[in-house]
Amino acid sequence: MELTVDKQNQVSIVAASGKLDAAGAPTLEARCKALIQEGANRLLLDFAKVEYVSSAGLRSLLVLAKAVKSAGGGLALCGLVPAVRDVMTISGFDNILPLAADRAAALDLLK
Amino acid sequence: MKWLAWYRRQPVRRKIFIPFFAITLLSSTLFTIYGFIQNVKAIENEIDKRLLIAALTMPQLLPADYFDRVQTPDSIPEPEHWANTRRLDTFLRNVGGTYLYALNRVSNRYYFVASAATDTVYWAEYTNPAPNVYEVQKTWEPNISTTPDPDYGLLRSVVMGHKDSAGRRFIVGADIHAYEVEALKRRAFLNFFMMGFASFLLAVVFSYVASTTITQPLTRLSNFTRRLVEGGFSADIRLDAGLFPDGNQTKAETAILAYDFDRMQANLAEHIDQLKQTQSARERAESELRIAGQIQETFLPGPFAPAELGGRVQLQAAMKTAKQAGGDLFDYFALDDAHLFFAIGDVSGKGMPAAMFMSAAVVLLRSAAKLWRDPAEILRRVNDDLALRNESCTFVTLFAGILDVRTGEVVFANGGHNPPRLRNAAGAVAAVPTKTNMVVGALEGQTYARETLALRPGDVLVLYTDGVTEAFNEADQLYGEDRLDRRLGALPADATAAEILRSVVADVAAFAGAREQSDDITMLVLRSLPPAQITT
Numbered sequence: 015m016e017l018t019v020d021k022q023n024q025v026s027i028v029a030a031s032g033k034l035d036a037a038g039a040p041t042l043e044a045r046c047k048a049l050i051q052e053g054a055n056r057l058l059l060d061f062a063k064v065e066y067v068s069s070a071g072l073r074s075l076l077v078l079a080k081a082v083k084s085a086g087g088g089l090a091l092c093g094l095v096p097a098v099r100d101v102m103t104i105s106g107f108d109n110i111l112p113l114a115a116d117r118a119a120a121l122d123l124l125k
Numbered sequence: 126m127k128w129l130a131w132y133r134r135q136p137v138r139r140k141i142f143i144p145f146f147a148i149t150l151l152s153s154t155l156f157t158i159y160g161f162i163q164n165v166k167a168i169e170n171e172i173d174k175r176l177l178i179a180a181l182t183m184p185q186l187l188p189a190d191y192f193d194r195v196q197t198p199d200s201i202p203e204p205e206h207w208a209n210t211r212r213l214d215t216f217l218r219n220v221g222g223t224y225l226y227a228l229n230r231v232s233n234r235y236y237f238v239a240s241a242a243t244d245t246v247y248w249a250e251y252t253n254p255a256p257n258v259y260e261v262q263k264t265w266e267p268n269i270s271t272t273p274d275p276d277y278g279l280l281r282s283v284v285m286g287h288k289d290s291a292g293r294r295f296i297v298g299a300d301i302h303a304y305e306v307e308a309l310k311r312r313a314f315l316n317f318f319m320m321g322f323a324s325f326l327l328a329v330v331f332s333y334v335a336s337t338t339i340t341q342p343l344t345r346l347s348n349f350t351r352r353l354v355e356g357g358f359s360a361d362i363r364l365d366a367g368l369f370p371d372g373n374q375t376k377a378e379t380a381i382l383a384y385d386f387d388r389m390q391a392n393l394a395e396h397i398d399q400l401k402q403t404q405s406a407r408e409r410a411e412s413e414l415r416i417a418g419q420i421q422e423t424f425l426p427g428p429f430a431p432a433e434l435g436g437r438v439q440l441q442a443a444m445k446t447a448k449q450a451g452g453d454l455f456d457y458f459a460l461d462d463a464h465l466f467f468a469i470g471d472v473s474g475k476g477m478p479a480a481m482f483m484s485a486a487v488v489l490l491r492s493a494a495k496l497w498r499d500p501a502e503i504l505r506r507v508n509d510d511l512a513l514r515n516e517s518c519t520f521v522t523l524f525a526g527i528l529d530v531r532t533g534e535v536v537f538a539n540g541g542h543n544p545p546r547l548r549n550a551a552g553a554v555a556a557v558p559t560k561t562n563m564v565v566g567a568l569e570g571q572t573y574a575r576e577t578l579a580l581r582p583g584d585v586l587v588l589y590t591d592g593v594t595e596a597f598n599e600a601d602q603l604y605g606e607d608r609l610d611r612r613l614g615a616l617p618a619d620a621t622a623a624e625i626l627r628s629v630v631a632d633v634a635a636f637a638g639a640r641e642q643s644d645d646i647t648m649l650v651l652r653s654l655p656p657a658q659i660t661t
Contacts, residue, residue, distance in 0.1 A: 036475055069473035069522065069564075069591075076518040076567050105522060105541035106563035106571075 031063030034071030055087025062093030092120035145332035157321030176283040179299035192289035198248040213241035279303035342379040360394035439622035442649040452479030453645035468525040500538035501575035511566030520567035550583030592646035
């Protein structure tokens, strides 16, 4: 799991690439938690280059969603590939996590 | 090279001793030979000098006018001759020669005019003169040589000229038997040999003692090491502190080695002790994990008893766990003689946490199923129970259904699980369309949609976890829904639930090949029997 962090209008944009599985999830979770510790409470996860999300990855997303919520902010995802979008739909995560087509739409959701 | 290899195999004591021995042997031999040769030269010089002195001194021992008088056979009266002989004899004994004499040559014949030999009369003829007697007459200078005398044997000999007052020449000689010289040389050789041998013995004894003393601590260390190894590195086997009396305040390498060895052994004993503790802790943990796995298995139901439901359905479920303990689950039991509860689930994550969560989930699920008999309500209850104070956000995807065997109606709810596949009697396979609901246990207050599907006679409902469709092969490809559907579609219409399950599991295994299984593979196959196959 490769991560690059960017900041735009007080939104921390984390672009991930690779597999968000049992091996990759702790990396994403630790990095985002560090951002939240530093005061970020609005997270945009750009998953355009994430090819696979496992149940361990979903768990991490849930942990992060709860963390930003208790920090008074929010979390959104964008750029999901079809396979990952299916996982979100099947697991019902699309009901609790805002999914946007692209960064601009996601930034609107986090306003 | 063979020699060198042999030498390398020898103990240190011998390694030191052997060169010592060789060098000592060589130097003793060389010393003896060199000393002997030098001594032989000295002996020869000494004898030559003595003979020369004897020959030079001889005329002085005779009366002053003696050589003027010895011209004829009767010029010296016998008493005077014998008196001279005795004097010369005494002198010769002191000097250490064999013969001392003076010759007069008269018309190429040689006559003794003086001699130390008590049996040689005056004017006795020297009938077979030695070669040096002729030789000396060329120069009259002292002639020193080893001469074979026809009558007296091999001699070391000095001959020289002597002039009387009128200038007449006489021959004066002093001899010693060659064998006497040889005897002196032999004695010298014996002395040197004895001396050399004694010094050699001394050096050997010294080097033996030295090599033993030097290597003794090493030998003791080596013996100690062997005892230590044979004793399993026990801390009770200690090194004799006498090997390092000054601790580490020493420059003696063996003492330093022994000191460090002693410290190392103390550390070693400590580490071994720690290792044993760690080992037993790990064994305990492993055994606990094994027992936990066994306990987890007891939460899964036993073989399906078809008679309970009038023999109208077949059900087969199986779980093939991955190496690391996982969190898949399935359950089924008859709620009454017409209703079958069945469920499948997959806990997020792996290992011990997932296994524990699975245990809680399956127990809650079973009791909720008995109480509420409605899959949507069952999932809602289980979700709220699991989500309560669930800080880790671990969750389980659950598909739960209740089949009415009389009508074939399945009431179900899907908590974030992959949709089951449904194969009809004609062999067509499709995913069961389900509403999407949140996974179970993650967030409190979720509701789950209640849905229905019809299971007609001959239909097969296949529930599975993503371990099936997300099995990877060696080329990093997924097994996927398409392969699953093709496999299900290819099976004969009368394939039993058990046969269907075995066939899919085998297909997944064949697809994965040598790739290690990364997730639990779990399936539950429910088949509604055509009326003709119902046995009871």
